[in-house]
Amino acid sequence: MALIIRGDFSNSERSNGERGGAAEPGISSIACLNLSPEPGDVRGNLLLAEETIRAARREEPELRWVVLPELVTCGYSDLESVHRFAEDADTGESARFFAALARELVVYIAYGFPEMVAGTVAGVYDSANLVGPEGVLATYRKRNLVGTTPEHYVFEAGTKLPVVEAGEMRVALVVCWDLGFPETAREAALGGADLILAPAAWREPWGPQYDISCAARALDSGVYVASANQIGAYPEARFGTPGHLYGPDGLRVSRSLDEMSFGTIDPAAPERWREFYGNTLREDEKVASIGEEPLEICS
Numbered sequence: 038m039a040l041i042i043r044g045d046f047s048n049s050e051r052s053n054g055e056r057g058g059a060a061e062p063g064i065s066s067i068a069c070l071n072l073s074p075e076p077g078d079v080r081g082n083l084l085l086a087e088e089t090i091r092a093a094r095r096e097e098p099e100l101r102w103v104v105l106p107e108l109v110t111c112g113y114s115d116l117e118s119v120h121r122f123a124e125d126a127d128t129g130e131s132a133r134f135f136a137a138l139a140r141e142l143v144v145y146i147a148y149g150f151p152e153m154v155a156g157t158v159a160g161v162y163d164s165a166n167l168v169g170p171e172g173v174l175a176t177y178r179k180r181n182l183v184g185t186t187p188e189h190y191v192f193e194a195g196t197k198l199p200v201v202e203a204g205e206m207r208v209a210l211v212v213c214w215d216l217g218f219p220e221t222a223r224e225a226a227l228g229g230a231d232l233i234l235a236p237a238a239w240r241e242p243w244g245p246q247y248d249i250s251c252a253a254r255a256l257d258s259g260v261y262v263a264s265a266n267q268i269g270a271y272p273e274a275r276f277g278t279p280g281h282l283y284g285p286d287g288l289r290v291s292r293s294l295d296e297m298s299f300g301t302i303d304p305a306a307p308e309r310w311r312e313f314y315g316n317t318l319r320e321d322e323k324v325a326s327i328g329e330e331p332l333e334i335c336s
Contacts, residue, residue: 063205063303063304064301064302064303064304065099065101065102065204065205065206065301065302066097066099066100066101066102066299066300066301066302067100067101067102067103067104067263067282067291067299067300067301067302068090068093068097068100068102068103068104068297068298068299069104069263069264069265069279069280069281069282069291069297069298069299069300070086070089070090070093070103070104070105070106070265070296070297070298071106071265071266071267071268071279071280071296071297071298072085072086072089072105072106072109072265072267072268072296073267073268073269073296074106074108074109074110074111074112074113074267075112076111076112076114076115076271077111077112077115077118077121077122078111078112079110079111079122079130079131080130082109082110082111082112083110083130083131083134083135086105086109086135086148087134087138089296089297090103090138090142090144090146091142092297093297093299094142094144096294096297096299097299100142100144101143101144101145101204102144102145102147102204102232102234102263102302103144103145103146103147104146104147104148104234104235104236104263104264104265104280105146105147105148105149105236105265106148106149106236106237106238106265106266106267106268106280107149107163107165107179107212107213107236107237107238107267108149108150108151108163108236108238108267109148109149109150109236109267110122110124110130110131110148110149110150110151111150111151112267112271113238113267113271113274113276114271114272114273114274115272115273116186116187116188116191116273117187117191119151119161119191119192120151120153120160120161120191122150122151123151123152123153123161124150124151124152124153125152125153125154126150126152126164126166126173126176127172127173127176129150129152131148131150131166132166132168132172132173135148135166135168136168136169136172136173139168139169139170140170140171143170144169144170145167145168145169145174145203145204145208146167146168146169147165147166147167147210147234147236148165148166148168148236149163149164149165149212149236149238150164150165150166151163151164151192152164152176152178160191160192160193161191161192161193162178162179162192162193162195163178163179163182163188163192163212164176164177164178164179164195164212165177165179165210165211165212165234165236166210167201167203167208167210167234169203169204174201174203175199175201175208175209175210176199176210177195177197177198177199177209177210177211177212178193178194178195178196178197179192179194179195179211179212179213179214179215180194180195180196180198180211180215180218180221181194181214181215181217181218181221182194182214183213183214186273186274198211198221198224198225198228200225200228200229200230205304206231206232206302206304207229207230207231207232208230208231208232208233208234209225209228209230209232209233209234210233210234210235210236211225211233211234211235212235212236212237213235213236213237213238213239214239215235216235216237216239216247216250216251216254216262216264217246217250219253219254219257222254222257222258222260222262223257223258223318225258225260226257226258226259226260226318227258227318230260231260231261231304231307232260232261232262232263232302233254233255233260233261233262233263234263234264235251235262235263235264235265235280236264236265237264237265237266237267237280238266238267238276239266239267239276239278239280240274240275240276241274241275241276241277241278244277244278245278247264247266247278247280248278248281248289251264251280251281251283252283252287252288252289253287254283255283255284255285255286255287256285256286256287256317257317258317258318259285259307259310259311259314259316259317259318260285260307261282261283261284261285261302261306261307262282262283263280263281263282263283263300263302264280264281265279265280265298266278266279266280268296279293279296279298280298281293281298281300282298282300282302284306284310285306285307285310285311286310286314
């Protein structure tokens with residue numbers, strides 16, 4: 038079941054005193070940034086992400102959410118060598134880099150990276166972090182590993198699915214092929230998530246199925262799904278379908294500008310849609326507590 042993490046991350050302000058988009062409650066903007074990371078060039082890929090995030094902020098001054106691709110730090114390529122770029126989820130180079138950027142811009146950033154767990158004998162995980170002005174808020178380890186690439190040989194499968202309160206939303210992370218499995222998104226929704234952020238490296242010729250999977254997972258559970266895909270031709274595969282934002286009704290609700298896709302999120306929309314369309318989450322399945330304590334949503 039989804040692990041619910043309590044917290045109020047909605048009242049952050051810019052360190053320089055200027056008003057930022059993330060300080061405003063209610064409807065917020067999101068950017069799905071479909072990038073072409075260079076295999077193995079972690080520093081260069083971080084700078085590429087920063088440049089594109091700043092460009093997205095200039096295009097959308099009230100930007101609050103950013104989604105980057107799966108394994109954006111090292112690229113989804115040459116997976117047999119991915120262990121060389123694995124890092125700690127909380128203290129690694131990418132966590133520090135994106136946390137500093139999130140704090141400066143007052144945004145929440147979801148990105149993919151290879152995770153090495155210090156002090157264990159476990160292998161590398163295909164992970165995603167959600168970072169905000171406060172630092173790393175959640176880490177998710179990909180559960181459903183692809184069997185048609187070396188992925189299932191080089192990564193360990195994750196087990197936990199955190200739902201975290203951030204930016205007036207209840208948010209969960211999934212990674213790429215997880216979108217092909219209704220159970221993963223449904224578990225997040227049953228755990229209280231209204232927004233699912235999905236870093237991806239979804240290959241061609243299955244771009245149409247990527248679109249359908251994002252839309253279906255949104256409609257299945259009446260939640261927002263926002264995904265960013267890796268783009269470009271690599272020795273092992275070609276990635277050509279950009280990711281977008283999908284509403285609780287399963288419809289795409291974002292516009293494209295080059296590699297960027299912009300949309301808006303209304304925290305009240307998932308509940309309104311379920312009331313209008315019919316609640317596909319059965320009441321007796323909802324996860325409302327951990328142990329004996331009821332879930333309390335802070336505002």
